[in-house]
Amino acid sequence: MGEDRGVTQKSKDFSKWYTDVILRCELADYGPVKGTMVIRPYGYAVWENIQKIADKMFKETGHVNAYFPMFIPESFMKKEAEHVEGFAPECAVVTHGGGKELEEPLYVRPTSETIIWAMYKKWIKSYRDLPILINQWANVVRWEMRTRLFLRTTEFLWQEGHTAHATYEEAEEEARRMIEIYRKLLEDYLAIPVIVGKKTEAEKFAGAVHTYTVEAMMGDRKALQAGTSHNLGQNFAKAFDVKFLNRENELEYVYATSWGVSTRLIGAVIMVHGDDKGLVLPPEVAPYQVVIVPIWKSEDEKIKINEYVRNISEKLNAAGIRFYYDDREQETPGWKFNEWEMRGVPLRLEIGPREVASNSVMFARRDVPGKETGSVENVVGLVKEKLTVIQQNLFKKALKFREENTYRVSSYDELNEAMERGGFAIGYWAGTLEDERKIQEETKATIRCIPFEQEGEGKCILTGKKTSTLVVFAKSY
């Protein structure tokens, strides 16, 4: 692959490699305003696939979509004390509209709890109006100082679920149901293994009672918070005075959850699966699961191969497989191999005169070296089988990488060592909020979560106190 077309080596400079992959694969580009991003068609197609999968899971669990305005009156933002402290400093503010200065400045939503709960106040009177299970696909704005494509940009796309319930238990159940859906989205579709757990007090969402999270290890061994789900208790209902008449005919504040994943997931896919050649896409979300490259020398061969591929295309189409037939004449097969490898297409089919003569197809998987031949009769079966194997293999590789870079630590020294090496560190924890901040200052790592999966008892790595709480430490994005 020519210098001008390839990407920086991943092992050499992970950060530059990441940006190279995004720009060269045309997943995204920098927008004109500092910190903004344009999601280009190839990147947006990945997002559309993620949306389809997530939206289906949301609807299967009883959720419906809606759309709320993005302008939030300043006064709304100030109603929930922790929330305003967490979000107001990073908001974009509209002060003028229609050529006039506005009476009240409007915040562009950094998240929509406040405006949604202002509406829920109008809609909720009694337990019969509950639960409300609404999701919204939208853009949000957070004025970030240090930005990175897909991971942290001033504006990004996401979904935000906002539900209202009659009891604390039901809200808690919902918050946990949604973090489980995120686990499924990440592991079964993006092939990214995650640790599912609860955030500590220091790391939870501004305004939440509990925050649940899915944490993934990136290719540079840093953690990425890939999705969160919050049990908001009655905090927003109290801030917006949303009461309902319960079954006992008493007025009670409503219970809430919120949960979201964003275009950041595309960054996770790049960082978890990518390699020195560029992008590696899991078949479940790849815009093209298959690329077909013809190899001909004569016009006669070309005609025969086109005819042969037409037959294959019809079968793949009928089977709902996303593929692209790259029959461009100005590029060589070798160039196309490199191009589509860089772009991460999971499976390549090569069709030359030999394949036509022997009624076969040559397969090249993106995730492993080498080629394999197969019968054209069974092309759909073989493609499906290989895509399944690739999907599973990507998950296994990512899990192996995480396991190889996860350390059990039993002292602060061991934590320090682990954090210097990079990776996840698992240890017992019974420290205070202050202890947590100290660790962050000294190690640059944070407690990513308290995993749902716990085991026995041990001593806190910092205080030595006996505890049953295991946590995961890591440097993170």
Place this chain on the structure above:
Amino acid sequence: MGEDRGVTQKSKDFSKWYTDVILRCELADYGPVKGTMVIRPYGYAVWENIQKIADKMFKETGHVNAYFPMFIPESFMKKEAEHVEGFAPECAVVTHGGGKELEEPLYVRPTSETIIWAMYKKWIKSYRDLPILINQWANVVRWEMRTRLFLRTTEFLWQEGHTAHATYEEAEEEARRMIEIYRKLLEDYLAIPVIVGKKTEAEKFAGAVHTYTVEAMMGDRKALQAGTSHNLGQNFAKAFDVKFLNRENELEYVYATSWGVSTRLIGAVIMVHGDDKGLVLPPEVAPYQVVIVPIWKSEDEKIKINEYVRNISEKLNAAGIRFYYDDREQETPGWKFNEWEMRGVPLRLEIGPREVASNSVMFARRDVPGKETGSVENVVGLVKEKLTVIQQNLFKKALKFREENTYRVSSYDELNEAMERGGFAIGYWAGTLEDERKIQEETKATIRCIPFEQEGEGKCILTGKKTSTLVVFAKSY
């Protein structure tokens, strides 16, 4: 139907009827900031169906989706002279971000030509990079003084296509292809007949060479511009200095189109098909195409009916029909009939002990009075057949209404009369831009378009000049 649950009579106060339908059917609600709208789940489900249909047609014609930032630097807005004049006065402006005043104010996109062409400048070098056929699903903001739910709100949802081409002819072809797709969307799916044509100079998009439009007649006989497609010529390429090396190896400015439809289409559906009972939804976009209402008196009947409906549900599910089984016990069948009629569900299935005993189903269509019985064996076939008939009947009714309210006019007096009666007036036109403005002032009507379908020659209704240009006049939203 009780006073408290029904809607104002359509014939009595069309405007109040329209708002009643939206609020009572929970299609949308007013947002907290003046002029904003919340699209509630029932309304958003209609939008999702419209999105699916349009997105499929866009993709079938080679378009791809992408996402561009919504903040546009003030300086970009000012690059295309007509464009800034048309849009700047109605923009919302962000002046602060991250707690600081910005060096350059940012406009929240009222439409995205400027930011997209700033990016196209980076991406387009040669004819090999063309065409670019990008569409974006997004929110946009236009600071409107007089707002109305779905039709004109400060923020709304839409799609905007922005394409780049190597020749004028190709751009013209694209602009016309897309207005034809909008015609198809409106007529074949929303059951709304439209007049397809070209806008006059006075009415075209700020920055366009030609604007094509689909114009529909609403239930109050006013016109609604339901979608537009613009041939932008080289105007934006010149403003953003976007040149490409053509096949003759010469630098040339790129040719552009843009085209869009918005959540305004939901307003059109309400106003075209609705009646005194409320909403009437075309089956193609109805969230529920069918509602099933059980009618029982005893527990025994209930069990049998539930079993009977389970069988029907499985068949409808397998056939991909969107339905809802309203088995709520706290409401009567009569209440449910009224409720779902108000909500515009195209077809109701009633299942009582008589239906169970005779292996039949009772059908009630929303668009015509009366009931019909049919065999449960063939329930899917009957439902499909009836939905097709309803879809066609809604279109026919709307077309008949438009024809009954369209007048041929041959003098200014006749135009005045027609505009007083309300409806569309068709007449020959050879007036100037000034004449057009005069007519607007005096009659409150505008030239909606110069229809693609023309015929012979005649005399201009104002100037008496001979011309071959027929136009459509109407008061409009």
